[in-house]
Amino acid sequence: MSSPSLAEASAGPDGAGLKRLWQYARPHRRTVILASFYTTMGKVMDVVPEVLIGAVIDVVVRGQDSLVATVFGIDDRWQQLLVLAVLNACVWILESVFGYLSATTWRNLSQTLEHEIRSETYTHVQGLEVAWFEDTSSGGILSILNDDINQLERFLDGGASSIIALFWNIVLVGAVFAASSWLVTLLAFLPIPIIIFGSITYQKRLKPRYAGVREAVAEMSSALTTNLSGITTIKAYTAETTEAARITRVSQAYREANREAIRYSAAFVPLIRMAILTGFSCTLVVGGWMTLQGQMEVAIYSVLVFMTQRLLWPLTGLGETLDQFQRAMASTRRIFALRDTQPAMQEGATALAAPVQGAVEFRDVNFSYGNGVEVLRDISLRIPAGENHAVVGATGSGKSTLLRLLLRFHDTTSGTVSVDDTDVQSLRYSSLREAIGYVSQDVFLFHGTVKENIAFGNGSASDQQIEDAARLAEAHDFIAALPQGYDTVVGERGQKLSGGQRQRISLARAILRDPAILVLDEATSAVDNETEAAIQRSLAHVTKGRTSLVVAHRLSTVRDSDRIWVLEAGKIIESGTHDELLLLGGLYAALWRVQTGEKAPA
Numbered sequence: 001m002s003s004p005s006l007a008e009a010s011a012g013p014d015g016a017g018l019k020r021l022w023q024y025a026r027p028h029r030r031t032v033i034l035a036s037f038y039t040t041m042g043k044v045m046d047v048v049p050e051v052l053i054g055a056v057i058d059v060v061v062r063g064q065d066s067l068v069a070t071v072f073g074i075d076d077r078w079q080q081l082l083v084l085a086v087l088n089a090c091v092w093i094l095e096s097v098f099g100y101l102s103a104t105t106w107r108n109l110s111q112t113l114e115h116e117i118r119s120e121t122y123t124h125v126q127g128l129e130v131a132w133f134e135d136t137s138s139g140g141i142l143s144i145l146n147d148d149i150n151q152l153e154r155f156l157d158g159g160a161s162s163i164i165a166l167f168w169n170i171v172l173v174g175a176v177f178a179a180s181s182w183l184v185t186l187l188a189f190l191p192i193p194i195i196i197f198g199s200i201t202y203q204k205r206l207k208p209r210y211a212g213v214r215e216a217v218a219e220m221s222s223a224l225t226t227n228l229s230g231i232t233t234i235k236a237y238t239a240e241t242t243e244a245a246r247i248t249r250v251s252q253a254y255r256e257a258n259r260e261a262i263r264y265s266a267a268f269v270p271l272i273r274m275a276i277l278t279g280f281s282c283t284l285v286v287g288g289w290m291t292l293q294g295q296m297e298v299a300i301y302s303v304l305v306f307m308t309q310r311l312l313w314p315l316t317g318l319g320e321t322l323d324q325f326q327r328a329m330a331s332t333r334r335i336f337a338l339r340d341t342q343p344a345m346q347e348g349a350t351a352l353a354a355p356v357q358g359a360v361e362f363r364d365v366n367f368s369y370g371n372g373v374e375v376l377r378d379i380s381l382r383i384p385a386g387e388n389h390a391v392v393g394a395t396g397s398g399k400s401t402l403l404r405l406l407l408r409f410h411d412t413t414s415g416t417v418s419v420d421d422t423d424v425q426s427l428r429y430s431s432l433r434e435a436i437g438y439v440s441q442d443v444f445l446f447h448g449t450v451k452e453n454i455a456f457g458n459g460s461a462s463d464q465q466i467e468d469a470a471r472l473a474e475a476h477d478f479i480a481a482l483p484q485g486y487d488t489v490v491g492e493r494g495q496k497l498s499g500g501q502r503q504r505i506s507l508a509r510a511i512l513r514d515p516a517i518l519v520l521d522e523a524t525s526a527v528d529n530e531t532e533a534a535i536q537r538s539l540a541h542v543t544k545g546r547t548s549l550v551v552a553h554r555l556s557t558v559r560d561s562d563r564i565w566v567l568e569a570g571k572i573i574e575s576g577t578h579d580e581l582l583l584l585g586g587l588y589a590a591l592w593r594v595q596t597g598e599k600a601p602a
Contacts (some may be wrong), residue, residue, distance in 0.1 A: 010597065020331065024117070031109050033518050039161045043168040045095035051176065052088050052308040067319075071564050075467065102161055110156035118149050121339055121426045129345045130140050130409035131370065139222020147217050150330035155328030162321045167219070180300050181290065187282035188308050191275030194302050207260040210330045210596065216254040221248045267563035285306040345411050346350050350422070351431040357385040358435070358516035358547030360406065365415035367401060375401050376570045379415070383563075385516075390550045390558035393567035399551040400441075403566075406549070408432060419517070437510030441522035443502040445494030449486050451486040453494070453505055457513045463511060472542050473508035474534040500534075511542050518548040555592050564588065 025032060052395045066073045074080050170192070177185035190367065227234065227243055234243050238576055287304050290296040365379040376398045391399045404410050405417050408424045417424045424432055437457075445453045454469060455461045461469075470476040478501055482488040494502045510518060520539075536557055539548070552558045559578040566574035566581065566588045574586050581588035 019333070021332050025113060028109060028112065030230045031103060035105035035161070036424045038098050038105055038165050040168050041104050042098035043165045044172060045098060046230050047169070047172045047176070048091045049088060052084055053302065053306060054092070056084055070420055083413040083473075084496070106161045106364050107157050110153045113151040113156060114149055117152070117335060118145055120336060121145060124339050124341075128343050130404070131344070132341070135370070137218070137222040139219040139220075139225040140248070140313075141338070143214075143218040143221040143223060144331075145333050147221065148214065148279040148334050151331040152328050152335065159321050159324040159328065161351055162385060163325075166321070169383060172332055177304065180304055181287070182235045184287050184290070184304055188287055188304070190282065191279040207259070210326045212257045213254070213261055213327070214330045214334055216250075216257040218403060220247075220250045223247055234256065280308050294519055322373055345408070346423075347427065347429055348426040348600060351428055352420055352422060352425050352435055352526050355515035358385065358433045359420050360423070360517065360549065361416075361417050361418045362402065362546060363418070364403065365417060366413045367398075367405060367410065369410075374570060376405075379570075379572060381572065381575070383547055383549060385420075385547055386545060387562040388548045388550070388560075389559040389568060390552055391554055392555060392558065392564060392591070395553075396569040397567040399567055400521050402521050403438075403549065403551060406517075407438060407518065434513070435515055436517045436519055437513050437515035439503070439506045439510050439518075439520045443494065443499075445490050445497070445502055445505060447492045449487050449489055450482065450485075450505060450526045453484075453490060454508045454512055456509055458522050460513055466508075469508040469512040470505075472511050473491065473504045473538050475504035475508050478504075494514070503535065505536070507542075516546055518546055520545060520548070520550045520552075522551055522553055555588070 027464075085230055093502070101309040125141060125145075133137060174185065177188055186573065224247065227247065235241060283304055287296060289300055360379050360383040362379045366374065366539055368374045379398075379402070381389075389578065391402055393399055401410075405412055406419075406429075408417075408429065419427070419432065419435065446456065451463070451466055454466050458465075463486075468477060470479055470486075479486055479488075488496075490496050490502075494505070497505070505518075539550075539557075540560075550558055550561065555578075558564055561578070563575060564578060564581060566586070568587055574581055574584060574588055576584065582592060
């Protein structure tokens with residue numbers, strides 16, 4: 001299923017985004033209705049005091065003939081005023097109660113939706129294949145999961161209730177006007193079509209501008225995420241000034257995108273003020289003339305003057321509400337565009353038969369990345385269960401790609417990869433990957449304790465099991481020497497540890513899963529000789545009785561493998577044991593001489 005780009009989605013119709021949001025909120029519709037009821041009742045209570053002001057003036061002017069005297073049968077003006085004071089107090093209390101209920105219900109609803117949308121969207125994103133992440137900016141994804149969802153939450157927090165309150169304000173005040181004078185009603189409501197027309201016009205002009213703002217946010221988030229991740233490289237190359245200038249340019253682009261949107265949105269309120277002035281002047285002049293002519297009661301005239309402000313003044317907030325709405329709809333379209341993105345690879349439905357033996361086979365495998373460049377060609381190799389095999393070759397020969405195909409981070413262009421004679425494409429991801437312990441050359445540790453990082457793949461592991469795995473990985477001694485031992489926080493990406501320490505924790509993490517297949521991708525590429533020796537001793541223990549596939553640059557780490565496969569330009573050109581390959585005198589032998597300093601035989 002093809003999906004629109006985030007930029008295209010941001011420029012889509014508002015109705016589509018609002019409809020999708022309403023459909024998504026289906027489980028919470030009772031809460032929406034309840035919150036809308038509280039808002040409506042709060043607005044009713046908000047309008048009543050103006051009517052009571054008219055009743056007070058009616059008591060002062062007409063005395064025993066006032067409406068209060070007629071309804072309650074009270075002749076004394078003071079008692080009539082006391083009745084109105086009590087009613088006014090009750091109305092204010094009810095308005096406060098409904099206002100509180102409206103605010104808490106809307107805000108809790110917005111927080112709930114924000115939580116659910118973020119959690120479900122993140123879960124959806126995790127289900128996309130690795131290739132999608134390689135082609136998509138992490139900063140752009142982050143801006144959706146964080147800023148766009150927050151923008152939607154801000155609208156739901158206050159904007160939705162504002163729209164409902166504005167609607168009922170027009171209906172209720174209009175009812176009071178209509179009951180008083182159709183002529184004044186017509187004149188007072190005259191500005192509203194102008195305001196609505198202006199709102200529609202401004203919405204159309206604001207929409208592409210706020211779509212641009214969302215894209216600028218994504219660009220800025222991507223730049224900041226990249227730079228913070230690479231801060232050591234920036235410092236090492238004294239590029240602080242250059243990168244600060246680049247971030248300034250990106251931030252300036254965001255500022256300019258916002259400035260354009262602000263220029264249009266800010267002009268909306270002055271337009272409404274002029275419309276309000278027209279409506280208020282009509283009520284003041286025409287209503288006053290009718291009162292002077294005896295065609296309208298003074299109390300009713302007073303109510304209409306107050307009501308005109310009550311009718312029209314809230315419309316000044318329409319500009320801000322529309323501003324929130326446009327931002328929210330731009331964010332909503334980006335959120336649902338991301339949720340509409342479907343994985344290109346389809347997960348299988350079967351599971352590996354237990355117990356997993358760990359036999360691995362690549363049969364006639366060819367693979368190309370999205371750019372069409374062929375990375376692997378006619379790869380056929382088999383690793384019997386329990387054997388230790390290695391893949392070696394020059395940089396770019398396709399070694400790591402083999403492992404990625406085994407883990408099914410990508411699918412083959414042709415040919416099959418199988419585990420225990422079962423095509424990995426037919427397997428559930430969980431079944432396949434739970435059978436594999438993976439140690440990558442780019443070790444990723446989470447911001448947490450050493451214990452939490454080792455137990456990452458096995459959350460139910462006991463402290464003793466964690467320690468046993470660390471001992472097998474020859475990591476226990478250095479962990480015990482850390483300030484808080486296994487409870488030491490490693491920092492983001494494990495920055496408080498050395499490269500070798502991170503590698504050994506990563507190896508312990510793989511060991512703790514007790515996998516049938518152990519996969520190591522250049523596990524000793526960034527370590528010193530002492531750490532390499534420690535890791536080799538660890539591997540000698542942990543690979544016994546399980547299948548292992550090791551990609552290595554240092555040939556000394558794989559010389560004891562049951563079989564070594566040599567890749568060149570994506571093809572297997574040699575295979576055999578270490579001694580067999582040396583006798584063959586081919587590429588492996590040449591690489592061995594380069595790394596050991598041996599001279600070629602005469």
